[in-house]
Amino acid sequence: MITNVGDSFYFVGAMWLVYSLTNDPLYTGVAGFVTMVPQAFQFLAGPLVDQWSIQRILVGTQLIQAAVVSLIPIAHILGFLTVELVLIVMPVLSALNQLVYPAQITALPRILDDEELVAANSAFSVAYQGFDMVANGIGGILIGLFGAVALFALDALTFGIAAIVFATVSIPPANTVTADDRPRDELTGADKLADVSTRPLAGDESGAARGSNPLVMDSGGSHIESENTNSYVARMREGMAVIRGTFLVPLLAGAVIANFSVGMILAATPPYADALAVPGALNLIGAAGAYGILMASIAAGGFVGAIATNLVADCRLGRSMVVGYTLAGVLWSGALLANWLPLTALLFALAYIPIGILAVQVAAVVQSAPLAEMVGRVSSVHGSASASMVPIGSLAGGVVAGWLSPQVAMASLGIATFSLALYVLVNPDLREMRAPDRMTINL
Template identity: 40%
Template sequence: MRRIRSRLPTVLGDLRSNPAFLRLLAGRLVTNAGDSLYYIAAMWLVFELTGSPLYTGIAGFLVRAPSALSFLTGPLVDRWSLRRVLVGTQLTNGVLVLAVPFAAWTGHLSVWVILAVLPVVTLVNQFVYPAQNAALPRMIEEENLAKANSLLSAAYQGADMTFNAASGVLIAVVGAVTLFLIDSVTFGVALLLFAGVTVPTSADLVDVAPDTTVDDADADAHDAADTTVDDAVSSGGYLADLREGFAYVRGSLLVVLLIGVVVANFAAGALLGVLPAFAATVGGPDAYGFLMAVYAGGTLAGTLLASRVDDRPLGRFAVVSNVLTGILLAVALALAWFPATIGLFFLTFVPVGAFNVLFFTMLQSAVDDDLLGRVSSLITSVATVAIPVGSAVGGAVAGVIGSRFVMYWWAVGNLFFGLYVAVRPGLRSLPPAPDITADLLQVGTRADATAEGTDGSTASDTPRATD
């Protein structure tokens, strides 16, 4: 314990003196622990009630489909108090997950209850991560962004690694339904932690250092001054903000990069959707828990390594990391010995974890702070839209030809992504993530063209073209 504590200041660096970030980090750790318990319990309970990979594929679709709608939350995140978003989501989800044990207690538990709760919880979560991404640049200095992202991702994956494995064991001991009760408690703890997070507004950053937080009184004043949803919608501000987010990224190099991401994520969705069925062939709920644990553990190792490789060109790193991931996964699935499969499965996700951190560091470095919430949510929507589709398709195919074959799809998807970046000069030549600018990503060019007339006048000064 002493050794771990002595290392914390080194890992945190300058961030240890930022109480708002520490609360955000702790809240992220607790809520992700709860998410792990909830996800493993829900997916295994669906398989236990039906015995069908088709239903686990549908469950995978429902738990991820709301992610495709996260672009709708971006304008609201940019307008709302970030602290209220974080607190409100934890309160809502804490109540929602109690529906499953309540149905079991009253004798009405069925697969349809679980399938109904899954998308709602995920939809609420679509406000959480854009809010956290938007909060970071306001809370810390730019040179610490990669480290902060690594720590938040490490909290995410660390909780997954630990509680995915624990979930499999707990399911075997106390049952999946009990995990939903435990999950509601974790949401309550996260709520208390997030309640203490204060984030400077954009106006504060003009006169206040990036890593300086405002006190509670000032935060409440800013909360009261925030635009309400009704005001935003009635004035057309919400739709205008939504259009501005689309215009900001339209035609950019970021869109080109996302094409490869979508293909890889479709294959990843197929893998995750059939994983319970695959685990049943090699063990049971404990095997599923261990597979999900090493999936999270490998990603955690990658996130911890991300700050050590953030000075490497992002384009080249994307090529190497994705090709390596595809090869390792193919070998892991080809082996018949489960311990070897587990070991290679872990190594498979190390490059993935590092790339994910560097990707969001790139966004935070290049995108304007005032647009970061809506751009982050828009990118999340596009990047994840294929995952639920992959889960549904993978589940249907696995019911006919088996789960192992479907899991190979992700190896192919990552090989495609790596080779796709390799043959695109603009992507292949991307510099280190912290050095990527808006001009380099070509974001904002369409928005600027829309805002200004051809003679240099603003859009408000230019006559509107007739339809």
């Protein structure tokens, strides 16, 4: 949780710092791009996590991040803080983070019994999303009160504290005798989970059961089969062959559109917040505080949506998508028309509730529709194709915000959600989709 707060602080702080240094939305788009691109390569972290000491990874990455993020306040004090330095620091921090999350999840089966893992993963999910929501808002307010550079100094402190916490946690090493070498009835606790999570399913030597949940990865056990880039590309090709000609193709196209628009608004939010009407009572926090509040509202809506997914779990997905995307488009458009921070923030949060619900439902379809041995391949295609559009969208959002206006770039999400609702309505494969747990692919 501490390191997650640090992550949120440096993202919010860097996006605003880049904008304040340049007053150019194009640079915020570039900042979002270079920050999010490393996420597309997180699959490369698995073999490293397998080979290195988890505790050393966790402690080392936090210490390095603390040192790297300290460059910003040091440069400010010495008088050579530039936007170029910020744009170098951001991807370095993001790249280090790609080791942190797989390492944390890999550690769980080693320190917990199998009956505790579901609760632990749930706690991780709630903690990450919940603290994102809180940290985004607090980060923006702190920027408004003390400036973005002060936030980076605080960020260095959070990484240092996280390193101390990780250093005090006892993480057993991977078993020298693997689960495959012992009878099932001799395994207990984490060893049982390791046996299950590392035993490839029939026909899938790449760990296909991973799914699309970032907390369920190939690094879930104490013995992980290394996956190099060539095998990853091969799995992507197999996944594309599986989904070709199925309803997952138009579903993936919708995810690509949605994530592209999300990238656009991430880049446009700083200049949009700078022009947003703020009540007199909130003048103290300024535009930076408004930015933080807007980011917290978006995170809060997605968080509530993820929790509320079970309320519509039995509804037909096609109908849910039409209604949900239409509702999100109406609320988002209303937020932009309101042009007043309290109402805009409220409507942003409400708009993201159906978006959060549908994101979870689509992920469930990707996990449940293919044959069990193909889930990993299909998830790789879906995850890579959709996630790769966020940094591209961020770059486009910066261009549009600078060329036209931040409001136009922000409107991209409303346009995208309305378009997705219409897209589902006119596409019979999507319109007739049943509840997520009843969807199957007939090969």
